[in-house]
Amino acid sequence: MSEASPARAYASHLGVMALLFVLSFLLPEYYHGLLARIMVLAVFAMGYNILFGYVGLLSLGHAMFFGAGLYGAGLAVIQLGWSVPSAFLGGIGCGAVLALAIGLLALRTTGVAFMIVTMMFAQVFYLVILYFATWTGGDQGMVVPQPARVLTFGATALDLTNPTVRYMTALALFSLVLLITLAIVRSRYGRVLVAIRENEERTKMLGYDTFSNKLAAVVVSGAICAASGAAYALLFGYVGSSFASVQYSILPLLWVLLGGAATTLGPLIGTLFMYYVIDITSGYTSAYLLIVGIALILLVLFFPKGILGSIRQRWLGWLP
Amino acid sequence: MADRNGFFDLSKTALTRRTALKGLAAGAGLAVAPGFVRYAQAQSSAPIKIGFQSHRTGIGAAYGRWYEKTTAAAVKAINAAGGINGRQVEVIIEDDGTDPGRGAEVVGKFATQHKTDIVFGTLFSHVVIGSAPAAGEAKIPYFVVSEGHHVASTKLNRYVFQPGITDVKSQIQAMAPWIAGNVGKKVTMIFPDFAFGYDHRDYLPPALKAQGADVIAQIAIPPTESSFTKYFPQIPAETEVLYHVMVGPAVLTFVKELGEFYGSNRPQLFGFIDSLEATDINSPGLEFLDGSHFWEGSPRYAQPDDSAAQKAYRAAVGIDDNGAAVGDPKDVSTAAHMFGCWETLYVVKKAMEDAGYKGPEDRAKLVEATEALTEFAEGPEHPQGPKTFNGKIHQCFGIQNISKVEGGKLKVVHKTKIEDGLYEAEGDYTTQAL
Numbered sequence: 185m186s187e188a189s190p191a192r193a194y195a196s197h198l199g200v201m202a203l204l205f206v207l208s209f210l211l212p213e214y215y216h217g218l219l220a221r222i223m224v225l226a227v228f229a230m231g232y233n234i235l236f237g238y239v240g241l242l243s244l245g246h247a248m249f250f251g252a253g254l255y256g257a258g259l260a261v262i263q264l265g266w267s268v269p270s271a272f273l274g275g276i277g278c279g280a281v282l283a284l285a286i287g288l289l290a291l292r293t294t295g296v297a298f299m300i301v302t303m304m305f306a307q308v309f310y311l312v313i314l315y316f317a318t319w320t321g322g323d324q325g326m327v328v329p330q331p332a333r334v335l336t337f338g339a340t341a342l343d344l345t346n347p348t349v350r351y352m353t354a355l356a357l358f359s360l361v362l363l364i365t366l367a368i369v370r371s372r373y374g375r376v377l378v379a380i381r382e383n384e385e386r387t388k389m390l391g392y393d394t395f396s397n398k399l400a401a402v403v404v405s406g407a408i409c410a411a412s413g414a415a416y417a418l419l420f421g422y423v424g425s426s427f428a429s430v431q432y433s434i435l436p437l438l439w440v441l442l443g444g445a446a447t448t449l450g451p452l453i454g455t456l457f458m459y460y461v462i463d464i465t466s467g468y469t470s471a472y473l474l475i476v477g478i479a480l481i482l483l484v485l486f487f488p489k490g491i492l493g494s495i496r497q498r499w500l501g502w503l504p
Numbered sequence: 505m506a507d508r509n510g511f512f513d514l515s516k517t518a519l520t521r522r523t524a525l526k527g528l529a530a531g532a533g534l535a536v537a538p539g540f541v542r543y544a545q546a547q548s549s550a551p552i553k554i555g556f557q558s559h560r561t562g563i564g565a566a567y568g569r570w571y572e573k574t575t576a577a578a579v580k581a582i583n584a585a586g587g588i589n590g591r592q593v594e595v596i597i598e599d600d601g602t603d604p605g606r607g608a609e610v611v612g613k614f615a616t617q618h619k620t621d622i623v624f625g626t627l628f629s630h631v632v633i634g635s636a637p638a639a640g641e642a643k644i645p646y647f648v649v650s651e652g653h654h655v656a657s658t659k660l661n662r663y664v665f666q667p668g669i670t671d672v673k674s675q676i677q678a679m680a681p682w683i684a685g686n687v688g689k690k691v692t693m694i695f696p697d698f699a700f701g702y703d704h705r706d707y708l709p710p711a712l713k714a715q716g717a718d719v720i721a722q723i724a725i726p727p728t729e730s731s732f733t734k735y736f737p738q739i740p741a742e743t744e745v746l747y748h749v750m751v752g753p754a755v756l757t758f759v760k761e762l763g764e765f766y767g768s769n770r771p772q773l774f775g776f777i778d779s780l781e782a783t784d785i786n787s788p789g790l791e792f793l794d795g796s797h798f799w800e801g802s803p804r805y806a807q808p809d810d811s812a813a814q815k816a817y818r819a820a821v822g823i824d825d826n827g828a829a830v831g832d833p834k835d836v837s838t839a840a841h842m843f844g845c846w847e848t849l850y851v852v853k854k855a856m857e858d859a860g861y862k863g864p865e866d867r868a869k870l871v872e873a874t875e876a877l878t879e880f881a882e883g884p885e886h887p888q889g890p891k892t893f894n895g896k897i898h899q900c901f902g903i904q905n906i907s908k909v910e911g912g913k914l915k916v917v918h919k920t921k922i923e924d925g926l927y928e929a930e931g932d933y934t935t936q937a938l
Contacts, residue, residue: 314697
């Protein structure tokens with residue numbers, strides 16, 4: 185992989201953001217709404233990518249971090265009457281604290297054991313949501329009331345249920361997280377993470393505290409996923425346990441694999457691709473998941489590094 | 505032409521730049537006009553589009569299939585009788601995978617891509633609750649056939665209605681007097697440890713208490729459980745009635761293991777047919793249910809006193825006397841619930857006609873017209889029975905059937921009255937802005 189100049193890397197990412205901004209004015213109404221949702225979920229995938237793509241830790245429990253943000257923000261609004269910004273930050277805080285606790289325990293394991301431990305913790309988180317159904321709404325979930333989903337800046341009130349405001353808010357979050365991700369992977373810290381992925385023992389011998397670095401990565405990853413969950417609750421108004429189920433632990437893995445692990449823009453491309461395949465094929469057959477499966481197999485066979493990963497390998501070596 | 509005073513006399517008007525521009529504008533208007541004419545025509549003769557949010561895949565698939573069949577039959581009948589406001593009805597189906605996240609996207613797709621007039625037909629509670637915000641934001645009326653108490657709880661929004669099927673709270677309240685008076689007064693409940701079970705857990709004890717009966721034990725079974733024997737010793741020995749509402753594929757194991765546990769000396773059983781919708785009551789292992797009682801929204805088996813409307817409805821949907829698909833006895837229907845699709849569509853028809861509904865710009869009028877409805881008489885449009893409708897909580901109230909398993913069939917032994925299921929409104933949707 186050749187190194188991109190900072191200007192080239194940032195310019196390409198700013199270009200993607202500009203494109204998404206322009207698309208807001210060009211897309212038909214339905215795809216406009218769908219893309220807002222995809223950007224929020226791409227943030228989830230970007231959070232997952234930090235840990236999976238750059239540190240090489242395969243977690244099967246990231247739904248709990250998304251869920252922590254979702255419930256952290258949702259319950260703060262519904263049960264405590266918090267404002268949108270406080271609830272959003274509260275959701276991120278929940279995800280970060282949970283990630284710290286889970287990281288401290290799960291990072292004592294590696295490889296398959298790490299997968300299993302994270303999956304078990306996520307299952308516990310899911311069952312806790314069901315157990316405390318009186319407050320969480322159990323498997324039915326809860327609606328975040330429309331009047332509460334307003335972002336107030338002094339005299340200006342932004343209604344998050346308005347499609348344009350929602351799209352721009354999702355874009356702002358996506359852009360911020362994209363730039364944070366880019367800054368992380370280009371920093372010294374990001375290089376240490378990649379070094380851990382490539383050879384943890386050697387990184388240790390070079391004097392790096394790999395445990396602390398991995399723990400920090402789990403917390404950053406958890407906080408980003410929680411930001412996505414919190415945004416989902418506040419932008420789309422529903423908080424439900426299905427978002428903390430195992431399906432939502434596997435989805436970010438698929439999105440990242442599809443788009444390209446350890447590429448900053450891969451998570452967006454993977455999420456976008458998967459969404460559109462499901463949206464289009466479900467219009468033709470109820471066996472659309474079969475088609476999704478076949479598409480995944482073909483991608484793994486012909487683009488083993490994912491869409492953007494393969495493009496980087498073959499043509500654009502400078503892509504971050 | 506020489507007629508200087510006539511229409512074509514242009515000599516008196518000078519052709520200024522302004523008039524030329526006006527002329528051009530008028531010309532442009534005429535050029536666009538054919539499109540406009542087509543549009544105006546489309547408003548009056550284009551079909552009413554109903555977005556059907558169907559559980560084609562996922563846990564609700566068996567229900568989804570029969571909901572689709574019933575909907576198709578109702579639409580066929582409505583169209584044959586002239587449609588709604590003289591326009592034919594077209595149903596557009598999208599699969600929500602019985603998933604609340606996808607459900608919300610599907611509602612958005614109906615509102616913004618298919619541009620349907622309404623969204624209709626959702627059953628599973630979590631999908632309804634997950635989709636309701638999307639419907640409220642898109643301001644598209646959302647008619648669900650779900651049975652949950654979520655609509656009547658007034659926790660959703662003004663665009664969500666349940667006018668074709670009663671909710672669980674009402675069902676339980678209506679049946680409690682009969683249970684206490686005819687089956688037993690000491691009741692043990694076994695229910696799944698998730699929302700559907702919680703409705704029963706929360707509403708049955710007070711309803712029985714009011715009748716002088718008691719719930720003496722509540723046993724919640726985790727949804728992941730596949731064997732139930734270990735829970736049965738928790739059932740108190742003095743139990744007179746075992747009230748069970750297990751759902752999902754494990755129900756066959758549940759009944760079989762219950763039979764093995766009790767043998768021939770069992771307490772009375774009372775259950776919700778939800779457990780056995782789309783399942784043959786004569787399946788091996790279910791013999792133990794013989795003599796037990798079930799709630800049914802609409803009877804699965806044809807009854808001797810079926811009304812002409814009920815017979816016509818069954819024929820139209822294509823179910824035989826045993827409640828299975830005509831020509832395929834193994835394809836058992838979800839008869840206790842699916843009538844709700846039929847009746848809801850007729851409510852939509854009535855409300856659209858009352859509102860003089862022409863297109864999506866009249867959606868708010870449709871909401872108000874639906875809220876203004878108060879009762880639905882029993883007949884071809886409402887074959888399950890008469891209903892009242894509370895426009896403040898967007899929920900209908902109707903009769904319930906209690907059926908006994910006899911000789912491998914379900915025989916209706918009691919019908920409740922509408923009043924038995926009425927309760928105080930918990931809020932008022934009509935105070936919300938449209």
